[in-house]
Amino acid sequence: MSGFIRPLQGVDSFDLKASGERLFFRRTLLSKEDATSWYRSLNEGERCTPVPTRKVDREDLDGLAFRVPRLEDVQPWPELGLPISEELFSRARTTTINPAPFIGSVPGRLHRRFGDRAGLEVFLRDRGAQAFAARRMHVDLFEYQEYLGSLVYIAPDPVIRQIDHFMVPAKDGKGERIIYRIVPHPGQSLEQVHVTAFDKEARLLTSFRTHQIPMDGILEVDKGTCIGEYGYVVTHEQHGVLAYQPSSSFLRQMNLNLRVASGKRLKVNAPSGDSTSSPRMEYEGTTGSELASNSIFGEVKNPGAGARVAIEARKRERLAEAKQAGQRWFAEDSRVEAAHLIRELLRAARKRVIIADPYLGALQLGQFLYAVHGSEVSVTLLTTKLAFNPRPKSVDTKSGLLQSFAQSLDDLNKHQQLVPDVRIISSSSLHDRFLVVDDDVWFVGNSLNNLGVKASMIVKLPDPNEVIERLHALAVAAPKLDAYVDKASKASTRGKENE
Structure with missing residues (x-):
């Protein structure tokens, strides 16, 4: 520190929205001994912010009291760990997640003391505050929430x-x-x-x-x-x-293929939807292209049996990944098989079921919902008015279909002790079908009333949280079944009076 002459001063702050609270950021310069002592001194209760080692760096906001949560050392002090994004012998992934992005490109080892994020919920709701912290700490604390209320000791490679x-x-x-x-x-x-x-x-x-x-x-x-x-x-x-x-593996050969647009550039203008009032969108295209060069650098004389083994192993890995993701293809006329799988998924529910299907009607309640066991399982059904539109040449009426749906719900309550929360969402707000069981989400390629009748697929999504949050938002904004039925009944009455 002897060569560092310019004082390190300044405190940045950010006002959190709708809370009246303020977020402060302070970068301080401490000797190794002072930094280590402060890091180890923090325990549950009231402690003080660090005081810079050099007097010239100190400000009024140094040494202020703040609350420290209970901290847990996940490794004994002073053992340090090296952040790794892949396991020791795992197959290299196409995308990796850095467990400690804040250390940048300089190798460093860590010791971590994890606390909790109690009281920091307002920060998690404010993207501006998260961006403020990310620009200064080089980590998105919304994505890495385990570091909220926690401390990290970083030691650069000393050798x-x-x-x-x-x-x-x-x-x-x-x-x-x-x-x-x-x-x-x-x-x-x-x-x-x-x-x-x-x-x-x-x-x-x-x-x-x-x-x-x-x-x-x-x-x-x-x-x-x-x-x-x-x-x-x-x-x-x-x-x-x-x-x-x-x-x-070491890179032995590289293929470089370069194509050049040889034709005229086209500006394509097309409507963004089927409606005549849909806004138009533009994009560029070309009338053709030609191969400019094809170069091969390096040589592989004999890839050996290992290459064949790797190809076959990768096939098995993809099959295993598909099985883990719940990927299932239902061929045409496999309705019984598809319905059985949906019931098996529902039977495993312990806390939550959400079915989002624009065509979910009374028949599907009987086909699937009796597989849900236990009144402690909350069931939310998101359907649309499309489920209650009579089919062509059918003797059913909209009011009759709604009554049949309500009767099916009463039967569920009577025989299965299930009281689903039914929401009628706008038919334009959802096209795809989703099945939520506890914390897992399946994307269903066809409505439950038609799954397996035509060829279709079901797959478990790798990131269920976003879908669950979006479905909850749709449910909150949509009317419940009783309110929808009441509104539809009043509209029908007014229609008859106007005839």
Whole structure:
């Protein structure tokens, strides 16, 4: 800190909407000893904000009292952990979630003390406040809510500045080799640094070896051929885990295909909907394209059996992922199979069922709802007026269909002790069909009155929370069945009086 002369001053604030509260952000500069002492001193109850080590940095808002929730150390102090976005031997994912985005691109290890977010609900309802914090803390606290009311101690890598990991092609009678090049920070030694390398060949773990890093930082490992996947963990005898690289294969070939639009540019103007009053939308197109270049860099002489094993393994993984996601295809004329699956899903409900289907009518109540066990299960049904429109050439009337629906609800209450909350939403507000069972949501490709009659699909959604929230919003804004029936009855009476 001796070279830091300019005072570190300033407090930023943000007024939270509709609460009269204010959010403060203060960046302070503390010595390592003061920062560690303050971090460990925080326990449940009233504590004080940190006081900068240098007097020139101190302000009136330093050392103020604030409430600290009960904090839980998820790992013993002073053990630090390295954030990883993938498990040690898992298949590389196309998208990864960083468990600690606030550390940026500089490697660092963490200790965390988790509290709770009690009293911070107003912050979670204010996107402006979340953006204010994200710009300063480099983390979206709405997405990472576990850090609300919590503390994080971040220790940058004290030993290693850079790690290179690459393959050297076979040459002059020597096979392919893997090179690990580790560069320490100035004044640091690699004497206590080790690399544990692990190899995967054709979906088998074939090697797991720990190597001492030479003092020059360059470790060369003969492999013969490097067709598999390779990863490593760098450790220090005193500091613990410093770096981690999940297993991945080396890039051997790259195909570059470049196409150029050769025809004329077109401006396409089309209506955004079927209505004659629909607004129009524009987009650009071209009359054609041609291949400008097709280049291949690198060469794969013999991918080996491992490539075939990887292809077949990936097929099995996709099938397993589809099964886990509840993906089911119902062929035409599979009504019995489809209805059985829906009933099995409903039978598993313990706290909540929501069925959102624009054509949900009385027949579907008898076909499915008796599978729900227990009066403690709340049932919400979202349907539309489309469910009560008589079919062409049918003797049914709208009032008759509504009465039949009400009678089916009475039967459910009598025999199954279920009292569904029925909401009649606008027929223009929902097209897709959803089935909610507890905390899971299935997207249903066809209405329950037709599922399996024609080819259709059902799949469990990976993020159910958004759908549940949207369905709740639709339900709150829609009239209940009794209010809808009363309104429809009055409209029918007025119609008859005007005849």
